[in-house]
Amino acid sequence: MRILIGGGGEVGYLTARRLSREGNEVTIVEQNAERCAHLEEVLDARVVRGSASSPETLREAGIRDTELLIAVSDSDEVNLLACLIAQAESAATVKVASLRTHEADHWRALCGTVSLKIDLIIHSESELASRIxxxxxxxxxxxxVDFAGGRVKLFGMGIDEGSWVAGKTLAELDRTGPPKNSLIAMIFRGAEVIIPHGSDVLLPGDQIYIITRSIDLEKVIEFMGLHRSARLERVFILGGKQLSIWMAQALEKRGVDVKLFERDAARCEKISQVLDSTVVVHADGTDEAALIEENIRDASAYLAFTNDDEDNIIASLLARRLGAQKVVALVNRLNYLPMAHRLGISTTVSPRLHAVDRILQFVRKGRVLSVTTFREEEAEAIELVAAAESRYVGKKLKDVRLPNGAIVGAIARAGGAVIVPRGEESIEPGDGVIFFPRKRVVHDLESAFLWSRGGGRLDPGSGPWACAGAFPARVGGHYGAPGRRRLDRLQRRPQAAPLQLDDHGRCGRPAGMAKPAAGDGAFASRRNSAGHADLDRHRRVRWPAVFFLAALQRSHRRHIRGCLGLHHHRRHSAAPG
Known part of the structure; x- marks a missing residue:
């Protein structure tokens, strides 16, 4: 798929990295020269310097041939103008825009009035408020987190030193009689992600995620030793940005006493005119004396929502020490998320990561219903629809060979029933299946689940971009400047035969190399003991192909395999010849 991203900030970068990794042709429009240079170095995407609000720049970026425009710059005006230009240049282009203004709902209505079709408008602040x-x-x-239309719930919790589950294996925990339809799906231990088995032990400091039916949520929370507060009484909010205002308004409707801290006096004046009962305090909400003076002890929650990640983390730690029952920190830098959890800040929110998840969910829609990313994109929760032709359908889960590092968390039947499986259950056509894979096996899982028994790709389902994330738009395709630069570096290696690139950057066969026969290489394909073959994505090929295949991303390897006449074979355990 040809995708144009307007804005090379953090959201644009994360989106481009995920989409290009999945085989899409990505172009980024960014105005800052230094940022452009950085993006060219770290992404396999074409980068065009300029403003996404410029018709000339968008034409240079190929807007007329673009299938999907994602406008995620720091300016709402630029994002809306980019969608307007895309509609004028190519009526077939699907458009996604991110807005920060508190008037996002008004803009949704206005776009419909003036016939500006934006297929998805993302307003992370309002969507995160309901999640918090x-x-x-x-x-x-x-x-x-909700799945299957709210029928399935996934909740996270930390294991404290005094928790009754600390030191127990999952098998021991299972023998204590937990609610039937519940499962510990993931364990985060420091920088490690564990897809657990019965022998894994829960340790103090672990962050775990448990999946269950929505009707069993309260029972599972109580079983794990947690208790809900009788009611929210007092909430402190640090920072006067839009998310803070949205949260204050939502809490006011629930009758909660809210105090909002803001350093800027003019901003305090504006906020006080918007909110009804919230007390707006012109003070530094990270100052211990100010918090004690405002009686933070035993406050129901402290929400740190400034623009500074470090301030939010430090303020949350201070508030917890001063007696706040719950702390929530806004953290936009992904590499800060594991650190925040290790410091004991279990609840973090990231508008940027939320926007990326919403974009991926939209791009992949069809048989991929939802995507939720955890921490530094270390793991995902993916909700997929099972087709009748899928190789996983009709088999008991204990007989299904999932990629190593993935687990089935729940099955939502088309008729409404929800099953948290134990191995004897099977997947039926039309089921919504919720998987928990580690980052490195996401593509393999999607490909295997959405691949038919006969070896062909399944119908991706309805929707303009159904299953775009599961398969590249085509095996070959164009690659931007970074792809050409990587190949050029490989050409300079004396051991490898030079690669031939045409004028469009397509990769041809190395000079002087004849097309090899299928199955040629150090690993030969053969049937395994089960009478069938499994996919071998890591089969070695003869020199010099092995040299550059190992150096390129998976999407590039597929393209080059096609150029060389190599095809995927089944997994085998034969030793190198």
């Missing part, structure tokens, strides 16, 4: 409200009443719960 779900966890404020339970101090030990870090997050609650």
């Amino acid at each position: 409200l779900r966890v404020l009443g339970t101090p030990g719960v870090s997050d609650i």
Whole structure:
């Protein structure tokens, strides 16, 4: 798929990295020269310097041939103008825009009035506010995520030193009689992600995620030793940005006493005119004396929502020490998320990461229903629809060979039933299946689940970009400047035959190399003991192909394999010849 991203900030970078990794042709438009140079170095994407609000720049970036425009610059005006230009230049282009203004709902209505079709408008602040409200009443719960239209819940919690589950294996925990439809799906231990088995031990400091049916959520939370607060009474909010205002308004409607701290006096004046009962305090909400003076002890929650990640983390730690029952920190830098969790800040929110998840969910829609990313993109929760032709359908889960590092968390039947499986259950056509894979196996899982028994790709389902994330738009395709630069570096290696690139940057066969026969190479394909073959994505090929295949990303390797006449074979255990 040809995708144009307007804005090379953090959201644009994360989106481009994920989409280019999945085989899409990505072009980024960014105005800052230094940022352009950085993006060219770290991404396999074409980078065009200029403003996304310029028709000339968008034409240079190929807007007329673009299938999807994602406008995620720091300016709402630029994002809306980019969508307007895209509609004028190519009516077939699907458009996604991110807005920060509190008037996002008005813009949705206005776009419909003036016939500006924007297929998805993302307003992360309002969407995150509802997600935060779900966890404020339970101090030990870090997050609650909905799947299958709300029928399935996933919640996160930390294991404290005094927790009754600390030191127990999952098998021991299972023998104590937990609610039937519940499963520990992931364990985060420091920088490690564990897809658990019965022998894994829960240790103090672990962050775990448990999946269950929505009707069993309260039972599972109580079983794990957590208790909901009787009601939210007092909430402190640090920072006067839009997310803070959205949260204050939502809490006011629930009758909660809210105090909002803001350093800027003019901003305090504006906020006080917008909110009704919230007390706006012109003070530094990270100052211990100010918090004690405003009686933070035993406050129901402290929400740190400034523009500075470091201030949010430090303020949350201070508030917890001063007696706040729950702390929530806004953290935009992904590499800060594991550190925040290790410091005991279990609930963190990231508008940037939320925007990326919403974009990926939209791009992949069809048989891929939802995507939720955890921490530094270390793991995902993916909700997929099972087709009748899928190789996983009709088999008991204990007989299904999932990629190593993935687990089935829940199955939502088309008829409404929800099953948290134990191995005897099977996947039926039309089921919504919720997987928990580590980052490195996401593509393999999607490909295997959405691949038919006969070896062909399944119908991706309805929707303009159904399953775009699961498969590249085509095996070959164009690659931007970074791809050409990587290949050029490989050409300079004396051991490898030079690669031939045409004028469009397509990769041809190395000079002087004849097309090899299928199955040629150090690993030969053969049937395994089960009478069938499994996919071998890591089969070695003869020199010099092995040299550059190992150096390129998976999407590039597929393209080059096609150029060389190599095809995927089944996994085998034969030793090198």
